[in-house]
Amino acid sequence: MFDERSPIYLQIADQIKNDIVSGALAEDEQVMSTNQYAAFYRINPATAAKGFAQLVDEGVLYKKRGIGMFVSPNARDLLRTGRREGFFADVVDPMIREAKALGVPLRDVVQHIREYGDA
Structure with a gap:
């Protein structure tokens, strides 16, 4: 555990x-x-x-x-709000920085996310 x-x-x-x-x-x-x-x-x-x-x-x-x-x-809303903020700070922002460093257009990243969501 x-x-x-x-x-x-x-x-x-x-x-x-x-x-x-x-x-x-x-x-x-x-x-x-x-x-x-x-x-x-x-x-x-x-x-x-x-x-x-x-x-x-x-x-x-x-x-x-x-x-x-x-x-x-209000615990669930409180936790979800905090986790959303953490998600963007810890996952999305670094992903965007990496995409920019690699020369990947953000529209390609968004398209990939949409395709993944439809799968």
Whole structure:
């Protein structure tokens, strides 16, 4: 489940974010408690709590005192907006720079994307 590329608490946060973006976790849906999460994945509860705390700080989860953690009402939109910005910065912009460096007209890049989308 977890790999060595990044801290486990970040991987926990990313997994929950992915579940929200994909729709596996809905807005206002309760998520596993940190103790349940830690037991299920056999990790330290403090590590799980750190991942959950990050999500609370980011506005992705919120706490209901005495009940548990829930997906924030705007979490999916918030995450999708951030990922769109990252997609353009990390994928599209470098692709455009590379196309220009290679002398590939942007209209050819756009055409290729359209053909790929139709396949």
